[in-house]
Amino acid sequence: MKLEISLFKFDKNSDYLPFYTKHFLKIKSEKTLLDILNTINDESTFGYENDENFDLVVNGLYLKASTTIEELVKKFGKDLTIDPISVRRAGNDLIINDDDFNKKLLILDDFINQEDKKAYSKLKQYYYASNTLDYKSEYIGDAVLILAYDLIQADKTNEVAILKVLKEQEVGASYHTNLKNRIFNFDTSIEDKIVSIQKKLDLIHNDEDKNFRINNTLIIDFKNFEDSNEIKHDFKDFNIAYYPSKECEKVDSLLNNLSAKFLSLDTLNLDLAKNTFNKNQEITYCVATTILLDAFDNNADFLLVDNDDDFYIFDYNRKAFEKFSGRDVILPVIHVNELQKLASGEHKIANETLTKHQINPEII
Known part of the structure; x- marks a missing residue:
């Protein structure tokens, strides 16, 4: 070989x-x-x-x-x-030079011994793998959050004091982005530890309390995804950037039956930090801006999403994206249910929602 x-x-x-x-x-x-x-x-x-x-x-x-x-x-x-x-x-x-990694440990200095410092040194991968560092170099780091969890588990009497210190950090746990797509053979228990700390800090809302329509109250009914295998329009000559939130056989089947080119971009694997959106929109806006602009710069005709929450994040917050990037963010966003109706020739039904987008794709 x-x-x-x-x-x-x-x-x-x-x-x-x-x-x-x-x-x-x-x-x-x-x-x-x-x-x-x-x-x-x-x-x-x-x-x-x-x-x-x-x-x-x-x-x-x-x-x-x-x-x-x-x-x-x-x-x-x-x-x-x-x-x-x-x-x-x-x-x-x-x-x-890993001085920045070592410096972040000072946050927990009052609670650690030499063994804890050794344990922290083994968490370097989780610190540098965080996409958050690309936007916020002052982020306390996932390694600190992981160690904080372990310290609390080892001695519950320190929990209140440790959480108080974490809460005082300006760029703290609310800036965490999921490591799942960043690390090879990722151990999901690591993410569980960080989420546990976020919950203790009251950063995570229940799903029913989450609102991704901060700057727009309009709720769009994208109807249901229809089990139709008939393709009347195969989107040949279209470049599509697909931001997947989950695996779905029905969606995969639709996309496989299209003749469009699906862009392979690393940014389409980035996490939007939706768990903490209602406490901190900044990191979500930063990541979403990166995704949209990278897709645009690589000649995507539109960004495809497969759930309502992602649609609202990408389509309803363009002014915030433009503020972060200093650029116009004009790439259309299409919900997979709309794509399914367009592909099957149900243009009238699709147009009922397409005209409600912040940027109408005018794809029909």
């Missing part, structure tokens, strides 16, 4: 910009990603840690150097791009 590897390179003392070196590696005795790094290093030295717990990013996902080659190829294929866990903090190729 032969792998094509693009390896991130950057020396803060000599390079102005980072670059990538190409390596065509024929697998012999190598079993893990660390073995690959060691083999490349034997040919041409570079900065990394010869440790199976070394944190890396491969093809956009955060993982450990202990990840097997078999797992890598199964997930990504044979073309691999290897990056440090923080490109902006890279100093010597894959080795970064």
